[in-house]
Amino acid sequence: ETGVTQTPRHLVMGMTNKKSLKCEQHLGHNAMYWYKQSAKKPLELMFVYNFKEQTENNSVPSRFSPECPNSSHLFLHLHTLQPEDSALYLCASSQGSGSGTDTQYFGPGTRLTVL
Amino acid sequence: GQNIDQPTEMTATEGAIVQINCTYQTSGFNGLFWYQQHAGEAPTFLSYNVLDGLEEKGRFSSFLSRSKGYSYLLLKELQMKDSASYLCAVMDSNYQLIWGAGTKLIIKP
Numbered sequence: 001e002t003g004v005t006q007t008p009r010h011l012v013m014g015m016t017n018k019k020s021l022k023c024e025q026h027l028g029h030n031a032m033y034w035y036k037q038s039a040k041k042p043l044e045l046m047f048v049y050n051f052k053e054q055t056e057n058n059s060v061p062s063r064f065s066p067e068c069p070n071s072s073h074l075f076l077h078l079h080t081l082q083p084e085d086s087a088l089y090l091c092a093s094s095q096g097s098g099s100g101t102d103t104q105y106f107g108p109g110t111r112l113t114v115l
Numbered sequence: 116g117q118n119i120d121q122p123t124e125m126t127a128t129e130g131a132i133v134q135i136n137c138t139y140q141t142s143g144f145n146g147l148f149w150y151q152q153h154a155g156e157a158p159t160f161l162s163y164n165v166l167d168g169l170e171e172k173g174r175f176s177s178f179l180s181r182s183k184g185y186s187y188l189l190l191k192e193l194q195m196k197d198s199a200s201y202l203c204a205v206m207d208s209n210y211q212l213i214w215g216a217g218t219k220l221i222i223k224p
Contacts, residue, residue: 004157040123040216040217041216042119042213042214042215042216042217043202043204043212043214045211045212056211090157090158098210099145099210100145100146100163100165100206100210101146101163101165102206102210103148103160103163104160104212105160106150106157106158106159107157108155108156108157109155109157111155
């Protein structure tokens with residue numbers, strides 16, 4: 001148990017569906033992250049929130065829409081996805097200290113399949 | 116561009132020692148992290164190196180050479196539960212983590 005939870009753990013959706021992924025951290029951290037993990041590829045950083053403000057958006061398509069209502073919760077809203085978006089979506093949190101020792105702690109991920 | 120290289124897969128025997136290498140080329144350096152990820156689970160933090168040398172934590176040790184852009188993770192007295200992927204990541208000058216693709220370690224009895 002790392003203190004970061006994600007729901008759902010598995011999601012299958014059609015290309016026309018709208019769904020949301022949820023992440024919650026119980027570590028008192030100030031920064032939260034969304035990553036995409038595809039097989040045999042490096043983790044791809046999608047979004048970063050620090051003190052509820054979005055500080056990074058790494059050229060992610062608009063069909064992915066993040067929301068961070070408070071420092072403990074992070075959502076990823078999905079709509080009109082493509083089959084190539086099928087992947088493991090990982091949420092992480094950190095102190096947000098902006099230092100080299102700002103270790104990120106991960107949730108178990110949501111395995112997304114787009115049909 | 117920024118690049119992290121590590122072997123795709125390695126195999127080792129229970130009870131033995133294995134060394135997983137990681138080389139990096141990044142814009143700036145603010146530390147190197149190793150994570151362990153079992154299949155279907157969250158990556159979990161193993162170690163952080165920012166100064167040259169060896170950091171030991173029980174059966175696991177991590178080494179860093181900043182001048183060579185090189186690190187390794189050393190696992191001793193291998194156990195079956197060590198079968199997992201090991202991810203190397205470097206924090207660049209913008210304090211953003213740059214990730215390698217991970218090394219899948221298979222432990223055989």
